[in-house]
Amino acid sequence: MRPIKYIVALTDDEVTRLKNILKDKTTNQTIKKRSQILLDADINHGETHQRKEIAKYNRVAPSTVAKVTRFFVNNSFDEVLTFNRGEGSNHSHQKIDGEAETKIVKLACGHLKAIRTGHYGYWNRNAK
Incomplete structure (x- = not known):
């Protein structure tokens, strides 16, 4: 041993x-x-x-x-006893938030209908 x-x-x-x-x-x-x-x-x-x-x-x-x-x-x-997070894990340092991302995707994919749920956007091609 x-x-x-x-x-x-x-x-x-x-x-x-x-x-x-x-x-x-x-x-x-x-x-x-x-x-x-x-x-x-x-x-x-x-x-x-x-x-x-x-x-x-x-x-x-x-x-x-x-x-x-x-x-x-x-x-x-x-x-x-300190929880060390990586540099990229903090969402406060993101350049754009979920709402801005939603607008960008709407502009780029105008033919798709978007459903936004929660903090992150979920895009569904079959949305009504």
């Missing part, structure tokens, strides 16, 4: 914060999974589990457990 390269040793305050995050119903599922992985991998509190057991228990891949523990050891505690 390969030795564990990144050892997670949490303080009492960090364990308390992680448990509070797990109790909070508004917390993102990704952050909850990371919190549970860190609690399961902690060597200071409770029994320590193998990485494969942690992955199976949390229903994630073993590589996810390795990435979370590595990120915790190499970075700060707060950075692990």
Whole structure:
């Protein structure tokens, strides 16, 4: 068996914060999974589990457990609990919104009838 390269040793305050995050119903599922992985991998509190057991228990891949523990050891505690979004995932930086896109498509495809539902446009050729 390969030795564990990144050892997670949490303080009492960090364990308390992680448990509070797990109790909070508004917390993102990704952050909850990371919190549970860190609690399961902690060597200071409770029994320590193998990485494969942690992955199976949390229903994630073993590589996810390795990435979370590595990120915790190499970075700060707060950075692990931050949901990092990519540059293109924020819709506030889009050049046009759904309404402007609807107008452009109407101009380009005048012979098609458009039905707009929700935030994004849905175009149906058979609309009445």
